[in-house]
Amino acid sequence: MIETPDTLRTPVEPALPADPAAIERASLATDADATPEPGADPASDPDPDATSPRERLLRVLRTATGLATLAFDRTGHVTLSYGPLPVFVNLTDAPERVRFHAPLLFDASASAPLMRALNDLNLEPGGTRCVLKDDVVVGCIEVPAAPFVDEHVAGTLHVFCATCDRFAEVLKALATRGARGRREGVGHRLH
Numbered sequence: 001m002i003e004t005p006d007t008l009r010t011p012v013e014p015a016l017p018a019d020p021a022a023i024e025r026a027s028l029a030t031d032a033d034a035t036p037e038p039g040a041d042p043a044s045d046p047d048p049d050a051t052s053p054r055e056r057l058l059r060v061l062r063t064a065t066g067l068a069t070l071a072f073d074r075t076g077h078v079t080l081s082y083g084p085l086p087v088f089v090n091l092t093d094a095p096e097r098v099r100f101h102a103p104l105l106f107d108a109s110a111s112a113p114l115m116r117a118l119n120d121l122n123l124e125p126g127g128t129r130c131v132l133k134d135d136v137v138v139g140c141i142e143v144p145a146a147p148f149v150d151e152h153v154a155g156t157l158h159v160f161c162a163t164c165d166r167f168a169e170v171l172k173a174l175a176t177r178g179a180r181g182r183r184e185g186v187g188h189r190l191h
Helices: 020-027 053-065 112-122 150-176
Strands: 078-082 085-092 097-106 129-133 136-144
Touching (some): 078 150, 097 150, 112 129
Antiparallel strands (some): 078 085, 085 097
């Protein structure tokens, strides 16, 4: 059973600082419009009578956040906010994976202090990785979607958001010490 934490709030319109497709290109190149094939192999799916991976992902995200109005946008992303931090979730194909990504710092340059900070953050356990692409630091993680395990996806969402919140604070502190950075995502609630 998926538990909904008390920190989740009702939906609000997120103020997106960047195009979700551009953020995804920064996290890892993939076809954002790809829709995984419905009816996964029964041997690899614990519930072969369930809906498609796309429908299951949407159901899990709605349950995990308590937000019944979540939907995929035209680019194939579900967009959430964790405080002011936009979080994008989508499916990839070949292999089927659920991808979470969030912009953590904008207008970043590949300075030695920033690269050291990213290396340190990437050494932390949990699987969330930071990449610098096109002057944006993006946090990203992927989990398998075949078999699709509801609790794994929901748990990863919450851990990813909390981790990115902490990473954004580290990057904000670095930016205020002189590294370039005009906007950072730091939040405390998923909505």
